[in-house]
Structures are given as C-alpha cells and as structure tokens.
Amino acid sequence: MIFAHIFFYVFAIILVASAVMVVTARNPVHSVLFLILCFFNAAGLFLIAGAEFLAFILLIVYVGAVAVLFLFVVMMLDIDFSELRAGVQRYAPIGGVIGAILFLELVLVLGGWKVSPLAAGLRLTPMGYGISNTDAIGRVLYTQYAFLFETASLVLMVAMIGAIVLTHRDRRRSKSQVIAQQNARNPADTLAMIDVAVGAGVKAADIRRPDPALERPGEVVVLPDEETHEPVLVAPEPRSH
Amino acid sequence: MNWIVALPEIVLALSGMAVLIAGVFAPRPGAFQLTSMLALGALLVTAGLVVIAPAGVGYGGLYVADAFSRFVQLLILAGAALAIILSLDFNRQEAELARFEFPVLILFAAVGMMIMVGATNFMTLYLGLELQSLALYVVAAFARDSLRSSEAGLKYFVLGSLASGLLLYGISLTYGFSGSMSFAQVARALLSGTPSVGLVIGMVFVISGLVFKVAAAPFHMWSPDVYEGAPTSVTALLGSAPKVAALALLLRVMMGPYGHLLSQWQLLIEIISIASLVVGALAPILQTSIKRLMAYSSIGHVGYALMGLAAGTQSGTTATLIYLATYLFMTLGSFGVIIAMRRQGRSVETISDLAGLGRNDAGLALAMTIFMLSMAGVPPLSGFFGKLYVFLAAVQSGLWTLAVIGVIASVVGAYYYLRIVKIMYFDAPVRAFDRRSPSLSFVVAASGIVTVFFIIVAGPVTAAAQAAALALLG
Numbered sequence: 001m002i003f004a005h006i007f008f009y010v011f012a013i014i015l016v017a018s019a020v021m022v023v024t025a026r027n028p029v030h031s032v033l034f035l036i037l038c039f040f041n042a043a044g045l046f047l048i049a050g051a052e053f054l055a056f057i058l059l060i061v062y063v064g065a066v067a068v069l070f071l072f073v074v075m076m077l078d079i080d081f082s083e084l085r086a087g088v089q090r091y092a093p094i095g096g097v098i099g100a101i102l103f104l105e106l107v108l109v110l111g112g113w114k115v116s117p118l119a120a121g122l123r124l125t126p127m128g129y130g131i132s133n134t135d136a137i138g139r140v141l142y143t144q145y146a147f148l149f150e151t152a153s154l155v156l157m158v159a160m161i162g163a164i165v166l167t168h169r170d171r172r173r174s175k176s177q178v179i180a181q182q183n184a185r186n187p188a189d190t191l192a193m194i195d196v197a198v199g200a201g202v203k204a205a206d207i208r209r210p211d212p213a214l215e216r217p218g219e220v221v222v223l224p225d226e227e228t229h230e231p232v233l234v235a236p237e238p239r240s241h
Numbered sequence: 242m243n244w245i246v247a248l249p250e251i252v253l254a255l256s257g258m259a260v261l262i263a264g265v266f267a268p269r270p271g272a273f274q275l276t277s278m279l280a281l282g283a284l285l286v287t288a289g290l291v292v293i294a295p296a297g298v299g300y301g302g303l304y305v306a307d308a309f310s311r312f313v314q315l316l317i318l319a320g321a322a323l324a325i326i327l328s329l330d331f332n333r334q335e336a337e338l339a340r341f342e343f344p345v346l347i348l349f350a351a352v353g354m355m356i357m358v359g360a361t362n363f364m365t366l367y368l369g370l371e372l373q374s375l376a377l378y379v380v381a382a383f384a385r386d387s388l389r390s391s392e393a394g395l396k397y398f399v400l401g402s403l404a405s406g407l408l409l410y411g412i413s414l415t416y417g418f419s420g421s422m423s424f425a426q427v428a429r430a431l432l433s434g435t436p437s438v439g440l441v442i443g444m445v446f447v448i449s450g451l452v453f454k455v456a457a458a459p460f461h462m463w464s465p466d467v468y469e470g471a472p473t474s475v476t477a478l479l480g481s482a483p484k485v486a487a488l489a490l491l492l493r494v495m496m497g498p499y500g501h502l503l504s505q506w507q508l509l510i511e512i513i514s515i516a517s518l519v520v521g522a523l524a525p526i527l528q529t530s531i532k533r534l535m536a537y538s539s540i541g542h543v544g545y546a547l548m549g550l551a552a553g554t555q556s557g558t559t560a561t562l563i564y565l566a567t568y569l570f571m572t573l574g575s576f577g578v579i580i581a582m583r584r585q586g587r588s589v590e591t592i593s594d595l596a597g598l599g600r601n602d603a604g605l606a607l608a609m610t611i612f613m614l615s616m617a618g619v620p621p622l623s624g625f626f627g628k629l630y631v632f633l634a635a636v637q638s639g640l641w642t643l644a645v646i647g648v649i650a651s652v653v654g655a656y657y658y659l660r661i662v663k664i665m666y667f668d669a670p671v672r673a674f675d676r677r678s679p680s681l682s683f684v685v686a687a688s689g690i691v692t693v694f695f696i697i698v699a700g701p702v703t704a705a706a707q708a709a710a711l712a713l714l715g
Contacts, residue, residue: 109414109439147247147300151356151368154254155375158349161261162379165342166394 264341320482393470408450414443458516517544574688597670623695
C-alpha cells in the first residue's frame with residue numbers, strides 16, 4: 001500500500017508542476033510537451049484509483065490525438081504568443097481577485113459539506129470483483145444509457161457538419177480524375193493518323209499544335225488566333241475558382 | 242425500455258440525416274430549396290408524432306413525454322418551421338447563405354431543443370442543450386465571409402461554452418451532494434432537512450448557466466451583439482424557438498429537482514426578472530439598429546416570462562407557458578417584417594429606414610403595428626394576455642414589487658414600440674422597399690392572425706398550458 005502512496009505523490013507533484021509549466025513556458029511547443037506530461041501523470045493517477053479504462057482513454061485520445069493536434073496548430077499557425085501575453089500585467093490583479101473569490105466559495109462549499117441522508121442510498125453499487133472497468137462501462141453504456149450515447153453521437157455529427165460548413169470551400173483549382181469519362185473516351189477523339197511526306201514539313205499536312213486538354217469527349221474548344229501562327233505554349237487552363 | 246416515448250425525436254434526427262444526404266447528392270443550385278422543403282416536411286411529420294405519441298417515462302428515467310413537453314415541443318417545431326420559411330428567400334438573396342446545410346442544422350437544433358424539454362436527468366439536459374447550442378453557434382457564423390457574422394458566431398461560442406462550464410460545475414455539485422443525476426431522485430434527496438451550502442451553490446451555478454442561455458439581464462451582454470451580427474434569418478430563429486426551449490427547461494429544472502428549494506431560489510429569480518425588465522425597458526430607447534432593439538426587447542420579454550417562474554406556483558407555470566406561446570409568434574412576425582426591409586437587393590437595418598412604410602406598403606406597416614402593439618401589451622392582442630397572466634400569478638404569490646416593476650416596465654417599453662409605429666406612419670417617406678416574397682408574406686400574415694385572434698383560441702391554449710403545468714407539478 002505504501003508504494004501506492006509514494007506513486008500517488010510522485011504523480012501528483014509532477015502533474016501540478018507540469019501544469020504550471022504549461023501556462024508559464026515561453027515556447028508554445030514546450031507548453032504542449034508539458035501538457036502531454038500532464039496527461040501521462042493524470043493517467044497514472046487514474047491507474048492508482050483503479051480506473052484503467054479511463055487511464056488508457058486519456059492516453060489514446062488526449063495524448064494521441066488532441067495534444068498532437070495542438071502541436072500541429074501551434075507549429076502551423078503563425079500566432080504571436082508574446083502579444084497574447086501582453087495583457088498579463090494589466091489583468092493579473094482582477095484575475096487574482098476573481099480567483100480568490102472562487103477559492104473562498106470552494107472553501108465555503110467544503111466547510112458546509114453535508115450530504116443529504118437519503119443520498120447515500122442512491123449511490124450506484126460498484127461492479128463485483130471479476131469484472132473489469134471496460135466491461136462495466138460497456139454493460140451500461142449501450143443499454144441503460146443508450147439514449148445519451150446516441151445523443152452524444154448527434155452532437156459530434158453536428159460538430160462535424162459545422163466544421164465543414166464553416167471552413168470547406170469548393171475549390172475548382174484541383175483536378176480530379178473521373179474514370180468513367182476516361183473510359184468513355186474514343187481514340188478517334190484524340191488520335192489522328194497522318195502520313196507526312198518526307199521533306200514537306202508538317203504544316204503542309206495541316207498539322208497544328210495540340211489542342212488544349214478537353215474537359216470531356218467531343219467538347220468544342222475555341223483556339224487562339226490562327227492567323228498569327230505564333231508558337232503558343234498550350235497549357236491546361238487554370239479553371240475559374 | 243419504453244423507447245417509443247422519444248419517437249418524435251428519433252424520427253426528426255433520422256430525417257435530419259436523410260435530408261443531409263439528399264442535400265449532398267442534389268444538384269447544386271437547387272439543393273438549398275430542396276433541403277428546406279424536406280426539412281419543413283420533417284418538422285410537420287414530427288409535430289404530428291408529438292401529438293399522437295404516447296406519454297410516459299422512457300429509457301430508465303432519462304426522458305419523459307408528458308403534456309408539458311408536448312406543449313413546448315409543438316411551440317419549438319412551429320418556431321423552427323417558421324424560421325426556415327423566413328430563410329427561404331433571405332438566404333437566396335445573400336451570398337453564401339443558400340447552402341443546403343442550413344435547414345439541416347436547424348433540424349438538429351430542433352432535436353436538441355426537444356430533448357431539452359423532455360429531460361428528466363441532468364445528463365439528458367446537458368446533452369440536449371449542447372446539441373442545440375452547437376448547431377446554433379454554427380448557423381450564427383453561417384455567413385462566413387462576413388466579419389460581423391463570424392464575430393457573432395465566435396462570441397456566441399466562447400460565451401456559450403463558459404455558460405456550459407458553469408452549468409456543468411453546478412450539475413457536478415448537485416450530483417455530489419444529492420447522490421443522483423435523476424430529477425426525481427434529486428427531488429427526493431432534497432425533501433429531508435435543510436439543504437447544504439454546497440447544494441445551494443450548485444443550484445446557483447445551474448441557474449446561471451441556464452439563465453445565460455435565455456439571455457436574462459445580468460447575463461445578457463452577448464445577445465445584442467449576436468443578434469446584430471448574425472444573418473437576419475438566423476436572428477429570427479435565435480429569438481424564437483431556443484428561448485422558448487431554454488425557458489421551458491428552466492421551468493422543469495426549478496419546479497422539478499429544485500422544487501423543494503423554492504425559498505432559496507425565489508428571490509434570485511425575482512432579481513434576475515427585475516434586472517431583465519429594467520434592461521428591456523430602458524436599453525432599447527437608445528438603439529438605432531432594429532435588430533439590436535429586438536434583442537433588448539427580447540431580454541425584457543424573458544423578464545416577464547421569468548415572473549411566472551418566480552411565482553413558483555402552478556398558475557405561474559401556466560402563465561409562463563402562455564407568455565412563451567404569444568411571444569414566439571410576435572417575434573417571428575416582427576422578424577418577418579425586418580427581413581422584408583430591403584432596398585435594391587441590400588438589407589437595411591436601422592429603425593429610420595422604416596419611415597413612411599405606412600404609405601409605401603400598407604399591409605406590412607399594419608402587420609408591424611400589430612406586432613409592436615402586441616409586444617407593448619395593448620388589450621385585444623395576444624401580448625396582453627401573456628402579460629395579464631404573469632402579473633396575476635405574481636400577485637397571487639404576493640410578489641407585489643415584481644408585479645409593480647413589471648407594469649412600470651411595460652409602460653416605459655410602450656414608448657419605443659409606439660415610436661416605431663410613429664416612424665412608419667408619420668415620418669417623411671423614404672424610398673419603398675423591394676417587393677417582398679410570398680414566403681415572407683405568409684409568415685407575417687400567419688403570425689399576425691395568431692396575434693390578433695389569440696382571444697378566440699385563448700381558452701384552448703390556456704387549458705393546454707394548465708394541463709402542461711399540472712403534468713410538471715402534479
């Protein structure tokens with residue numbers, strides 16, 4: 001049992017220290033790395049409390065996805081963090097006052113700790129010994145709380161629709177491959193077999209520079225002025241965007 | 242598991258997904274029109290299901306369908322449907338707004354609101370609220386190339402998240418001190434003895450979070466900015482159905498789990514109500530933008546609706562429900578008129594732009610006059626009945642201060658409502674507005690008819706509201 005206590009204090013101290021470093025570190029990349037350290041230590045605390053499912057979910061979701069995403073955001077977006085911190089001196093006093101008031105309230109709450117006598121009977125009975133966390137959550141999540149589970153999935157879907165609605169723009173700049181159109185294309189649309197007399201030159205055989213790429217078979221393309229016969233480099237036109 | 246009690250929500254959610262798929266595969270220019278029509282159909286079907294679906298508690302006590310949820314859900318569906326009709330024409334005229342996701346998001350917001358009013362568990366409450374809020378944040382920022390709309394969406398999102406945080410903190414305290422998330426169990430745990438300080442603090446946090454969502458006075462700062470910045474069709478939605486849903490949720494939470502703590506929260510709700518009445522009476526006088534004026538006026542209306550809650554009785558609950566029913570149609574009707582304010586294809590938003598509407602478009606001016614007079618509480622119109630019932634309820638509970646302040650606020654408020662009428666009829670006319678579309682005229686006419694002839698249906702509506710209040714308190 002003594003080991004559990006020692007590990008608890010080790011994890012807790014590192015957790016609080018790295019949480020302070022997340023806020024105070026000058027380099028934002030260091031902040032994110034300290035945040036990851038935070039998550040690892042919190043996962044350790046969960047393990048000590050016997051909640052192994054939460055511990056691994058914390059690592060997989062928060063370290064694996066969220067923290068890495070943070071790292072990307074910090075590195076890819078050009079955010080001036082010194083500018084964000086510029087107001088600290090000015091706002092520190094009022095922030096301190098609000099923090100103190102909230103702290104006082106918390107002390108009051110803990111001071112007035114009195115659980116309703118009927119409340120004890122409402123506590124859920126923990127699962128028996130042979131059942132793991134994951135099993136126990138699975139037993140209620142999809143049965144008793146199926147309604148909430150499905151509602152949460154709707155919330156996530158709305159978030160996904162929202163992200164697409166607010167950021168996705170239908171860009172016409174990129175060209176995508178339409179295989180059906182490629183297969184529907186005839187050789188006659190693109191190829192012409194011509195006998196060229198030796199020494200006559202290609203102009204006599206009415207061979208022009210290649211047509212621009214066609215959108216679809218049989219499309220009519222208006223070429224630039226034929227009279228000047230200037231060598232024009234025909235590149236695929238960037239489509240309007 | 243009695244899953245059939247949530248049949249309307251399930252059908253609405255599934256049809257939301259179906260409409261989304263239809264929108265993805267529909268040919269581009271007509272997709273918005275198509276999904277809007279499908280969404281209206283879905284709302285209509287759901288309304289039918291709400292009427293015929295059996296009442297009862299389902300999902301192990303997570304969700305309930307009773308007369309209360311039925312009454313409010315019908316209001317929500319009506320609000321969402323009218324808001325979609327209002328957006329039909331408006332969104333097509335504004336760049337970037339006619340995208341097929343718009344009605345889909347409104348459908349999901351409606352699902353969230355319906356779940357909110359049927360919640361009998363704090364977890365259901367929170368998830369329904371988040372579903373509604375998240376969809377509304379997105380539609381508030383829907384005009385993504387407009388700086389004002391993006392700002393409105395971001396402001397709404399950041400402050401809304403803060404409110405959600407407060408609400409969750411309050412829920413966690415309630416859970417910690419009472420031992421359960423279920424409304425019935427919390428109410429039972431609170432029956433015995435004096436409540437602990439922690440529980441009361443938790444309740445105050447829950448009230449703060451919910452009151453923020455309805456934009457009542459000390460928590461109203463976000464609402465004028467969001468109302469002004471969001472596209473007008475979105476503002477019409479924000480001002481109608483979500484307010485009704487959040488106030489109904491507040492009724493359910495305060496009368497249900499916290500019902501036994503009436504003596505603890507009555508004064509708090511009274512103060513919030515008075516503050517909202519004062520802000521709603523004084524702040525609109527200085528406004529030049531009609532959307533900001535409507536925002537402040539809706540803060541005042543929330544103050545009146547909270548008056549019924551502060552009464553803490555069955556007649557108070559009835560009064561609030563009637564107030565919400567009348568408020569919904571007045572608001573949507575006036576937003577119909579505001580959306581019709583267009584010159585040369587551009588929407589105009591200042592109050593002075595209404596000048597001379599009485600001569601340029603007599604029908605529209607008459608409708609706006611009806612809505613303004615009804616909001617001011619002039620007798621034969623619907624707004625009068627709402628106010629009458631909440632004042633009666635407040636007086637019956639002995640809240641004389643609140644009732645007197647309410648009467649004074651409605652007299653002061655009449656000034657700016659009548660000023661709009663005066664501007665429309667007596668100021669020198671400016672150029673006429675563009676021709677209004679049939680869909681706008683439909684919403685304005687329908688809301689106007691409800692507002693004028695409310696006196697005919699007042700009996701059945703009152704009976705329904707009484708049944709709803711009985712279901713909540715009984």
